[in-house]
Amino acid sequence: MFALVAGFTGFGASAQVPLPDPDLDLIGNGRVTAMLRQADGSLIVGGEFQSINGVPRRNLARLLPDRTLDTAWDPSPDSAVAALAQAPGGGIYVGGYFNHIGSLERPGLARLDGAAGSVDAWVPVIGGAISIAVDADGSVFAVPFQSSSGSIVKLSAVDGTVLPWAAAFEQADYLALDGQGALYAAARQFDSHYPDPTFRATITRRVASTGELDGQWSADLTGPMDSSLDALLVDGDAVYVGGSFGLRKFSRATGEDVAGWNAPSARIAAIAADTAGHLFVGGSFESIHGQPRAHLARLSATTGLPSPGWTPSADGSVGPISVDGDGNVDIAGGFQSIDEEQRVGLGRLLADTTLSPARNDVEAPAKAFVLAAQDDGGMIVGGSFHRAGASAHRNILRLDANGVLDDAWNPSLPSMPWVLAAAHDGTIYAAMNRWVGDAHDVLQASRLARIDGNGHLDAGWSTAADSWIEVLDVASDGSLFAGGAFSTIGGLSRQALAKIDAKSGVPLPAWDAHLDCCSVEAIESGEGDDVFVGGTFTSVDGAARGGLAKLSAESATVDSQWAPDMAGSHVHAIALDHAGALYAGGQLAPVNGERHPLLVKLRADGSGENIPGWHSNFCGGPIPNMLYYAVWGLAIDSNGNLYASGFFCANPFPFTNERGLARLNGQNGLIDVDWNPLGSYEGPVYVEASTSGSIYAAGSFEHAGGMPRGGLAAFAPTLPDRLFANDFDEPLW
Structure with missing residues (x-):
């Protein structure tokens, strides 16, 4: 039997079929991007979601005044909703990216009966809307995303036809009416002029009836190229604009900045006003004017300063906000809790700042993100979810040795773990990374947590780093290695690598590898005192090491003999086999003089020589050094087969069959081109x-081996395909 030069086969189609378990429906945050309060106090919410509290609701729902779900109201648009607006007489305009709503074809824009949710006969012809404003006389203004008519259109409220209007070609992202005949449009623009590209936001005012531009009124702001424009509100005598630049206040009369306004620098994504002189703002921030405020704040509409004593907090970004006449506040966003009580994506604060008991978790299918294997065969799974099937599991869960959900193990993490590690005694370590800071002074921070073997979160154990933790590994003595992009961890100065005491969570003061820069992305403890680290560094304690080094686990001393020549390499993954070899994957420069662009197999002892005759054949053989191909993860099954995750191809030029998971022969590095249970690359x-x-x-996959698997699957180990050097299969006799 001949073996293919480009790869190897022989495991059979059954090897691609996933094991029966795990087969979980992970449920995470849906997304609400628009809210509309009705005259009776009901609340319409639109966005991208599949259910509310487990009740199917696709992208649009109505909550009654007591915030229970209106079970009879279900237009069910087939894609995301981006905008909502009130129509005269109680109707509702809905804009977004859908093609059908209420079982009728209405590409991206429709009008509904507000009480019944039925779609009426109004049929616009602009192909969708991302912002909508409706004047008192019923005139409809929209920013379409599929239209040759321009960026602002005026539509007939009778039949949806586009009306002649002077502003038909003005660029816009957000629209707002002032109730006195003027339409305000906010647009983001980018000046790519080299060498200082900048962001610019322009707010214009037009006569709503004619579209005529008010040439005496304009408001502008500029910022760095990565700035965003996220919110527009016209209230009283002011025009408010929010984004990553903070919150600006302009005069409705002149367009000039209002004197005495203390502009918050926090990233503001939502603005709402009450009748008592307050602004409610949401976004991604930890403080406002130096006062702790987690993603939500109430400000003085006069000064811009936060209201003392109004301190509700969310654990994630806050988007749309709606305030009623009694001071009750509905908020939506990317959070999982408000004031430490579970509220997934949607919540209601009463006027006295207490949390309403009404709970409407906005849900969508979720995916697992990270895994950690336990000694007893169990598997720890981390991601951004709050349910697994009918069971509540917040961001982390455990599968037993058969892949079945362990409901008794339920620690509940406050945010998604990006990295996990399992100790021999059953302890689990989790690193939760997040963005913090105001406006452009953004910091990537990380916090370590510890979970005991029974699934209880240790509230007294925590370690913080000033940037991301990207890898954890438990040392043979029970200590914890942490690698990442940090420069301080636990209050100690450490460049990208630290060893942490398992009992206290404090980095060991005497253990410092003295990396020169950059990051550590892979750590693997070897036999005895050995620990291997990979990343983007170029030297360790003054010794040149091109992204891969062998250290003493006890002293952090670099092994002077083990020094593979791979300067310029970025090592993202390491795996040790049982025969004393080390696999290193990433984006690799030549290794010891040989080209191994994505993956190499080295001796774990000696000087780190290449294993003779071992060459991974991604893309069918030698591939160019493409920046977008890389190996990000490695694992070895019980039969010695090697599994690589990342982004790469399996077939030769023109480099087709791109995938995110591959199986390779551990003996020679040949890829199994027929083993591809996840199909084309999806993430x-x-x-x-x-x-x-x-x-x-x-x-992020939906299927594995042709079977539904929502982002989590297991495969049985397979027998290795043994090949002679002459590429013939080894005889069975």
């Missing part, structure tokens, strides 16, 4: 071997 995949030898994959 990052995390791969991990259980101690039973099965291979687990987590990521």
Whole structure:
């Protein structure tokens, strides 16, 4: 039997079929992007979601005044909703990216009966809307996303036809009416002029009836190229504009900045006003004017300063906000809790700042992101979810040795873990990374948490780093290695690598590898005192090391003999096999003089020589150094087969069959071109071997081996395909 030069086959189609378990429906945050309060106090919410509190509701729902779900109101648009507006007589305009709503074809824009949710006969012809404003006389203004008519259109309220209007070609992102005949449009623009590209936002005012531009009124702001424009509100005598630049206040009369306004520098994504002189703002921030405010604040509409004593907090970004006449505040966003009580994506604060008991979790299918194998065959799964099927599991769960959900193990993490590590005694370590800071002074921060073997979060154990933690590994003595992009961790100065005391969570003061820069992305403890680290560094304690080094786990001393020549390499993944070899994957420069662009196999002892005759053949053989191809993860099953995750191709030029997961022969590096259970590349995949030898994959895939698997699947280990050097299969006799 001949073996293919480009790869190897022989495992059979059954090897691609996932194991029966795990087969979980992970449920996470849906997204609400628009809210509309009705005259009776009901609230319409639109966005991108599949259910509310487990009740199917696709992208649009109505909550009654007591915030219970209106079970009879269900237009069910087939894609996301971006904008809502009130029509005279109680109707509702809905804009977005859908093609059908209420079982009728209405590409991106429709009018509904506000009480019944039925779609009426109004049929616009602009192909969707991302912002809508409706004047008192019923005139409809919209910013379409599929139209040759221009960026602002005026539509007939009778039949939806586009009306002649002077502003038909003005660029806009947000619209607002002032109730006195003027339409305000906010548009983001980018000046790509080299060498200082900038962001610019322009707010214009036009006569709503004619579209005539008010040439005496304009408001502008500029900022760095990565700035965003996120909110527009006209209230009283002011025009408010929010974004990553903060919150600006302009005079409605002149367009000039209002004197005495203390502009918050926090990233503001939503603005709402009450009748008592307050502004409610939401976004991604930890403080306002130096006062702790987590993603939500109430400000003085006169000064811009936060209201003392009004301190509700969310654990994630806040988007749309709606305030009623009694001071009750509805908020939506990317949070999972408000004031430490579960409220997924939607919540209501009463006028006295207490949290309403009404709970309407906005849900969508979620995916697993990271895995950690336990000694007993169990697997820890991390991601951004709050349910697994009918069971509440917040951001982390455990599967037993058979892949079945362990409901008794339920620690509940406050945010998604990006990195996990399992100790021999059952302890789990989790790193939760997040963005913090105001406006452009953004900091990537990380916090370590510890979970005991029974699934209880240790509230007294925590370590913080000033930037991301990207990898964790438990040392043979029970200590914890942490690698990442940080420069301080636990209050100590450490460049990208630290060893942490497992009991106290404090980095060991005497253990410092003295990396020169950059990041550590892979750590693997070896036999005895050895620990291997990979990343983007170029030297360790003054010794040149091109992204890969071998250290003493006890002293952090670099192994002077083990020094593979791979300067310029970025090592993202490391795996050790049972025969004393080390696999290193990433984006690699030549290794010891040989080209191994994505993956190499080295001796773990000696000087780190290449294993003779071992060459991974991604893309069918030698590939160019493409920046977008890389290996990000490695795992070895119980039969010695190697699994690589990342982004790469399996077939030769023109480099087709791109995928995120591949299986390679551990003996020679040949890729199995027929083993592709996840199909074409859909996003990052995390791969991990259980101690039973099965291979687990987590990521953004929907199917595995042709079977439904929502981002989490396991595969049985397979027998290795043994090849002679002459490429003939080894005989069985």
